[in-house]
Amino acid sequence: MSLDIQAIRADFPILHQQVHGQPLAYLDNAATTQKPQCVIEAVRQYYERDNANVHRGVHALSERATAKYEGAREKVRAFINAASLSEIVFVRGATEAINLVAQSYGRSNLKAGDEILITEMEHHSNIVPWQLLCEQTGAKLKVVPINDDGEISLEDVESRLSKRTKLVAVVHLSNALGTINPVREIIDLAHGQDIPVLLDGAQATAHLAVDVQALDVDFYVMSAHKMLGPTGIGALYAKQELLEAMPPYQGGGDMISMVSFEKSQFAELPYRFEAGTPNIAGVIGFGAAIDYLQKLGLENVAEYEDGLLRYATERAQVFPGLRLIGTARRKASILSFVLEGIHPHDIGTILDRQGVAVRTGHHCAMPVMEHFQVPATVRVSFSVYNTMDEADRLFAALEKVREMFA
Amino acid sequence: MFDLKDLYQEVIVDHNRSPRNFHRMADANRIAEGFNPLCGDRLTLYMRVNDHGAIEDVSFEGSGCAIFTASTSLMTERLKGKTEAEAQSIFNGFHDMAVSDVDAPVDSATMGKLSALAGVREFPSRVKCATLCWHTMTAALANTGETVKTE
Numbered sequence: 001m002s003l004d005i006q007a008i009r010a011d012f013p014i015l016h017q018q019v020h021g022q023p024l025a026y027l028d029n030a031a032t033t034q035k036p037q038c039v040i041e042a043v044r045q046y047y048e049r050d051n052a053n054v055h056r057g058v059h060a061l062s063e064r065a066t067a068k069y070e071g072a073r074e075k076v077r078a079f080i081n082a083a084s085l086s087e088i089v090f091v092r093g094a095t096e097a098i099n100l101v102a103q104s105y106g107r108s109n110l111k112a113g114d115e116i117l118i119t120e121m122e123h124h125s126n127i128v129p130w131q132l133l134c135e136q137t138g139a140k141l142k143v144v145p146i147n148d149d150g151e152i153s154l155e156d157v158e159s160r161l162s163k164r165t166k167l168v169a170v171v172h173l174s175n176a177l178g179t180i181n182p183v184r185e186i187i188d189l190a191h192g193q194d195i196p197v198l199l200d201g202a203q204a205t206a207h208l209a210v211d212v213q214a215l216d217v218d219f220y221v222m223s224a225h226k227m228l229g230p231t232g233i234g235a236l237y238a239k240q241e242l243l244e245a246m247p248p249y250q251g252g253g254d255m256i257s258m259v260s261f262e263k264s265q266f267a268e269l270p271y272r273f274e275a276g277t278p279n280i281a282g283v284i285g286f287g288a289a290i291d292y293l294q295k296l297g298l299e300n301v302a303e304y305e306d307g308l309l310r311y312a313t314e315r316a317q318v319f320p321g322l323r324l325i326g327t328a329r330r331k332a333s334i335l336s337f338v339l340e341g342i343h344p345h346d347i348g349t350i351l352d353r354q355g356v357a358v359r360t361g362h363h364c365a366m367p368v369m370e371h372f373q374v375p376a377t378v379r380v381s382f383s384v385y386n387t388m389d390e391a392d393r394l395f396a397a398l399e400k401v402r403e404m405f406a
Numbered sequence: 407m408f409d410l411k412d413l414y415q416e417v418i419v420d421h422n423r424s425p426r427n428f429h430r431m432a433d434a435n436r437i438a439e440g441f442n443p444l445c446g447d448r449l450t451l452y453m454r455v456n457d458h459g460a461i462e463d464v465s466f467e468g469s470g471c472a473i474f475t476a477s478t479s480l481m482t483e484r485l486k487g488k489t490e491a492e493a494q495s496i497f498n499g500f501h502d503m504a505v506s507d508v509d510a511p512v513d514s515a516t517m518g519k520l521s522a523l524a525g526v527r528e529f530p531s532r533v534k535c536a537t538l539c540w541h542t543m544t545a546a547l548a549n550t551g552e553t554v555k556t557e
Contacts, residue, residue, distance in 0.1 A: 343471035345445050346414070349529060353410050361444065375446030375469065404414050405422075405472070 001300050008296070009385045011036040022355025025390040030175050030203060030334055030381035031359050032225045035289070039229060042288035043281045053277055055254060069280050072287030073270075076235050079290045080220060081211040086269035087243065089236040090283055094202035095125040097221035097236035098169070100273065101198055102129040104246040105219075105238075106167065112138030114166040119144040119152050119181070120371060121174045124364040126200045130169065139166070146371060150177035150326040158189050165190075168197045172204035176365035176379070177326030178309075178334030180208065187217055196242065202226055202234075206383065207305060207332045209298040212237050224282065228383075229289030233282030236273070243269050250275040301384045305333050308382045312391045319395060320402065325368075325377045335380040336363075339398070342405050344376040350404060351378075354397040356390075413525035413532075414472065421476035426483055427465040439553040440468070440542030442534060447474045451542045459490045471535050477523055478539035484520060490547050496520075497540045504533050 009015055012034045017024050026034060046068065052061035054069045076088050091097045110116070116130045120143055130141055142160050144152045161168070168190045173180050187197045196218035201210060206227035212220050220237040224230055238246075248255055248266055252275035258265040266272045293301065312335050316322050321340035339347060348360035359379045362369045369375060380394060431452035440449035447470030454463040464482040469475075485493050499516055504526050506512075514521045526536045542554045 343445075343474075345471040345532070345535065346473070349413070349532060350410055362446065369446070375448075400410075404410065405419060 001297065003296060003300050003304050003384065005304070005385065005387060009387075011038070011292075012385055013037060013040070015385060019355045019357070020353050022353075025356045025386075025393050027380045027382065027386065027390065027394060028357045028359045029206075029383035029386075030226070030363075030379060032231065033206060033228050033383050034385070035230065035285075036228055036292050038292055039285045039288045043230060043285040046281045046284045051280075054280055055271070065280055068284045068287070069278070072283045072290075075287040075290040076222075079210075079294070080205075080222075080237055081213050082237050083213060084240055087237055087240050089238065089243070089270040089273040090278055091221075091234050091236050091273075092232055092279070093223040093225070093234035094200060094221040095129075095223075097219075097234060098125055098198070098200065099129045100236055100249045101219050101221075101238070102133040104249045104273075105242065106130075106133040106139075107136060108245075108247055110137045110139045110166050113164060114139040115142050115162065115164045116140070117142045117144065117157070117160055117165055117168045119170055120146045120367050121150060121152070121177055121179060121365065122169070122171055122367070123175055123200065123202070124366070125202070126169055126171060127367070140164075143367075144170075146177075146179075146368070148372075149328050150174065150179045150368075151328045152181065154182060154185050154189065157186055161189060161193055161195060163193075165193070165195050168195055169200065170197070171200040171202075172210075173201075173207060173332055173334075174326070174365075174368075175203045175334070176363040176368045176377070177328065177336060178331040178381075179326060179328035180204075180330040180332055182330075183217070184215060187215055191216065203334075204332075206293070207298075207302055209302070218242055224286040224289060227289055228292055230279075230282045230285040233279045233286050235286075240269065243273070246273075248272055248275070252276045254278070296384060302332070304384060305382050305386075308386055308388065308391060309333060309335065311388055312380065312382075312394070315391065315395050319398060322398075325372050325374065333382045335382075336377045337380075338374050338377055339401065342401060344378045346405070347378050347398070347401050350401045351394070351397045354393070354400065356394050356397045358394070413529065415522045415525065417480075417519060417522040418472060418476040421479040422472035425466075425475050425479040427479065428467065429465050430467055431463060431465045434463075434465075436546040436549055438542045438546035438549075440538045440545075441553050441555050442470070442474070442538050443555060445470060445474070445535065447471065447535060447538055449474075449478060449539060449542055451478075451539065451546050453485075453543070453546050455490065455547070461485050461488050461490070461493060466539070470538075471532075473523070473526060473532055473535040474538060477536040480519055480523070481539045481543065484518070485543070493543060493547065497544065500540060501537060503527070504536055 050064040052065045054066040198219035202223045223234040255275040325336040344360035434452035436453035449468035512524045
């Protein structure tokens with residue numbers, strides 16, 4: 001099915017503004033996506049009509065808030081096809097989800113000499129929590145290298161798995177390179193040696209359909225704000241048997257069933273991992289974002305974005321002095337590049353003045369920059385509301401950059 | 407409307423393309439490192455200061471954006487022959503200019519060629535690109551031996 005992009009654009013109020021006297025071309029979706037009216041409306045309605053704490057009130061507002069909050073959990077479950085609602089834990093985002101796994105699962109299962117396997121293309125949020133865990137336990141971090149296209153090889157994964165490997169943590173879709181990793185094959189390799197796998201889906205869930213049961217993945221983490229939802233909310237998926245064995249991550253209200261000064265009993269799953277009053281409005285907005293994506297159909301979204309990426313890539317390949325960073329065979333939504341002799345930050349500033357918003361910098365993936373021997377890149381990242389016309393405006397703006405530095 | 411040419415003036419493009427005093431200095435007696443972690447701008451600043459506190463020579467090595475490179479290049483030109491106190495005073499004037507209101511007048515008579523960098527005040531995220539070299543200069547004169555970071 002082909003999407004009506006103009007109708008979709010009409011759903012996003014923020015897109016219809018001028019920046020520095022030019023119409024906004026928002027091409028920084030890997031940093032955060034914009035929000036459709038239905039998400040904004042869901043959050044507004046919650047505060048205007050339903051605001052109450054969840055899981056404890058007997059009054060009407062609390063029951064409505066609880067129903068919407070738990071309704072959103074069901075939307076997340078269905079979105080990634082988890083087997084059970086108790087496998088969906090709401091957290092602040094992918095970063096907190098990874099920290100939760102590191103501190104709860106990691107600290108109770110890893111010891112000195114054990115290994116955690118990650119890749120060279122990870123976002124800092126899938127590096128630093130493991131480094132903290134390594135410092136706490138004496139475990140070691142091992143890294144699968146990337147090649148000059150920004151891909152990893154399964155042979156390199158396999159050769160780094162050993163009896164000491166206790167967890168594999170890999171990004172599903174790289175935020176700096178756009179690479180889609182062969183996650184199914186990585187999971188099969190790891191499971192062949194009974195090693196659980198965490199996938200960082202922060203970037204993936206707005207672009208790729210995810211089925212956690214088909215993947216048989218053990219942990220999957222996501223951030224709502226990168227998939228048209230609010231900031232400050234995300235979800236951890238973890239297999240029930242893993243969650244059941246994991247100690248609580250934080251203590252507080254809502255995660256207990258009974259408290260006395262001698263001992264407290266923890267609540268059932270997933271509440272055991274949701275201490276304190278949660279980001280209720282965020283969760284409800286998250287649910288609305290999933291509804292919106294489901295209505296469009298992720299396959300349609302992916303097909304449309306792939307067309308945009310192909311078009312922009314073809315234009316980039318013939319642009320004088322442009323070097324693409326990240327040329328994996330399987331990519332989605334992200335075009336990272338440098339221009340010969342012109343620093344990415346100068347490019348970013350000049351594009352901004354022409355209404356074109358891109359990200360310039362290391363994209364929280366400094367090891368990737370190190371690999372390609374660049375201090376930073378320009379990163380263009382597409383969402384479903386972007387157009388070919390905006391891609392054309394990007395390259396027209398880049399022409400202007402070249403003129404200024406000629 | 408603000409013109410991009412106000413930021414990327416001819417003198418900035420020129421100093422970016424051919425930075426002046428861009429080399430290591432074998433007989434430097436003041437050296438400091440500057441680093442901007444967010445952008446990746448990196449700088450080693452070399453100075454030779456005589457017994458009377460006069461800056462005899464300044465040079466640098468490093469890499470970064472055009473604003474960073476041009477600002478550092480212009481600074482090295484400006485500092486030669488100045489005393490440490492004069493250098494600090496020029497930095498104060500430069501800093502005031504870089505963070506001043508967009509409509510505030512620029513004291514071109516005092517700032518000279520450095521006033522080409524006044525455009526950064528329109529771009530709060532780029533002010534640190536223009537000032538990293540000056541902070542590094544302060545560290546070099548103080549000889550603290552610590553890397554200057556803008557974050």
